Amino acid sequence: MKTATTIYTCTKCDAQSPKWTGQCLECGAWGTVAIGATSTSGSGSGSSVRLSGQTSRHPGVPPAKPEHFDDIRSEDSVRLPIGIDELDRVFGGGIVPGSVTLVGGEPGIGKSTICLQVAVKISKNKKVIYASGEESAAQVKSRAGRIGGGTNEMLFLGETEVETIIATLNHERPALAVIDSVQMLRSSEIPAEAGAVSTIRGATAKLVEFAKRTSVPLILVGHVTKDGNVAGPKTLEHLVDAVLSFEGERTGQLRLLRVLKNRFGSTDETGIFEMTGEGLKEITNPSAYMLEERNGSTPGDVVSCVLEGTRPVLVDIQALVQPTSFGYPTRRATGFDQSRLEMLIAVLAARGGLNLGQHDVFINVVGGLKIKDPSVDLAVLLALASAHSNQSLGDLVVWGEVGLGGEIRPVPATDRRLSEAARLGIKTAITPLPRNKTSVRLKGDIEIRDVHTITEALTAVIKTKA
Incomplete structure (x- = not known):
């Protein structure tokens, strides 16, 4: 029954x-x-x-005819260069025809600005359509004028209905189209309001189908939730070809464009930009930018080297240690994981003999950079020890992952990190001990002090008071 x-x-x-x-x-x-x-x-x-x-049963539908892989001709797509080195690096050399790229980020971080810069750059000699449901034509033109450059081949479309947008793109056939944003799209075929999950997913699916059929590349702008996921949540990431995350502090100037997904290139690239009054400017030398205002004679100040994508970047780690005025000490971290800081304080007490249980601890990564690379563990520990002993560590660079046993583990791309430090004139590096290597080595102009425990690292840089 x-x-x-x-x-x-x-x-x-x-x-x-x-x-x-x-x-x-x-x-x-x-x-x-x-x-x-x-x-x-x-x-x-x-x-x-x-x-x-x-x-769901369709007995009258005829079967499709699959193609044999040997009969399929493989062709390399000619990418559309943007003309901005940092963006071309992130896209893998340019935008692939027919690709759909989703740019996500918090409101006000600069997503529309960077997409408008891409549109302005390409529109100098190719037709570009910028469709916006959040700003008027006058507002977009004003921002484009502030960014600079000619927009001879750029068209504005103030429309939010996806069927109308697709019909317009199909008629104009631009070299690139920017949709700002997917949360504002609606569809006459979907009985839901703009911003609903079903509307976002259905409208994006229509746009993806159009891009694959006509080879018109699309850039979609999407907001993120409080959890950091593209509002939906994450319902669009499997539909598009590439997902880029635009990150940074709205109160700061540094912006990072990370690749979360890319079907046509590497996911190990990161673009670094500075927010200015004239739009986003690429930072070609991020290490020098991060260390520009550094005072190497301050206790608690240590330079480390992290990997942003495939590129090594020198960063300034600052620590402040003060006796607590309350019963429970304060631990605060800016740009560094709070839980990992508490773990490193415990390791420093148990394995290094430096107990900070009655001290307030503050860690800051200069420049607004948010670091997830565990290679800065050793730099954080030495910065804490330097601040506690009120001793300056001088001009050196430090990296290494710290384990719960107090051991220091090697990290990838040591040669690239050393080359970046040498390029900025640093003379001493404290690194984990690689296998079958001597304890002190020279690479170019850098003296390398290899350590494999935090006790050895502390002994190498902190002078014991008599």
């Missing part, structure tokens, strides 16, 4: 429930729950699901 079960679906968040409610139990929206599907189950040979009155 077969029974039919009605499934109700929220048109805003796609949550499902077996009964109708006035308010969605997941997203809290009112009046968005409607009949979404009917499930038929029972003792028959199978079950079927009907969506909007259609059955």
Whole structure:
């Protein structure tokens, strides 16, 4: 005996429930729950699901003819160069025809600015369409004028209905189209408001299908949630070809463009920019930029080297250690993981003999950079020891991952890190001990002091007071 079960679906968040409610139990929206599907189950040979009155069984549909891989001709796509070195690095040499790229980031971080710069750069000799549902034509033109450069071949489209946008792109056939933003898109075929999960997913799927059919590359702008995911959440990342994350502190000038996904290139590249009144400017020498205002004679100041993509970047780690005025000491970290800082303080006490249990500890990464590379562990420990002993460590660079046993583990790309430090004139490097190597080696003009425990590292740089 077969029974039919009605499934109700929220048109805003796609949550499902077996009964109708006035308010969605997941997203809290009112009046968005409607009949979404009917499930038929029972003792028959199978079950079927009907969506909007259609059955999932299609006996009259003819099969498609698959192609043999040996008969498929492989062609290398000619990329569209942007003309901005940092962006071309991130895109893998340029924009692939027919690709769909999603640029995500927090509101106000500069997503629209960097996409507009790409459009302005390419529009000097190729047709570009900039579609925006968040700004008027006058506002976009004003920002384009502030960025600088001619926009002879740039067209503005103030439209949010995806069917109209696709029809316009199909008629104009531009070299590039920018959609700002996907959260503002709506569709006449989807009974949901703009910003709903179903609307975002359906509109993006239509745009992807158009891009693959016409080879017109698209750049989509998307906002992120408080969790750092593209608002949806993460419902678009599997649809597009590339996902770029635009990061930085809105109060600072440094901006990073990281590659989270790229079907046509490497995911190990990062573009580094500076936000100015004339838009985003690429930083060709990030190490010099990070150390520009550094005072090497200050206690608690240590230089480390991290990898941003495949590029080594020297960063300035600052520490401040003071006796606590309260019963529970304060631990604060800016640009560094708070939990990892607490772990390193515990390792420093248990394995290095330096107990900071009655001290307030502050760590700051200069320049607004957010570091996730564990190679800065040793630099943080030595900065804490330097601040506690009030001793300056001088002009040296430090890196190495610290384990719970107090051991210092080697990190990748040691040669590239050493070359970057030597290029900026640093004379001494403290690094983990590689296998089958001597304890002190010379590489160019750098003296390398290899250490394999935090005790050895502390002994090498901190002078014991008599």
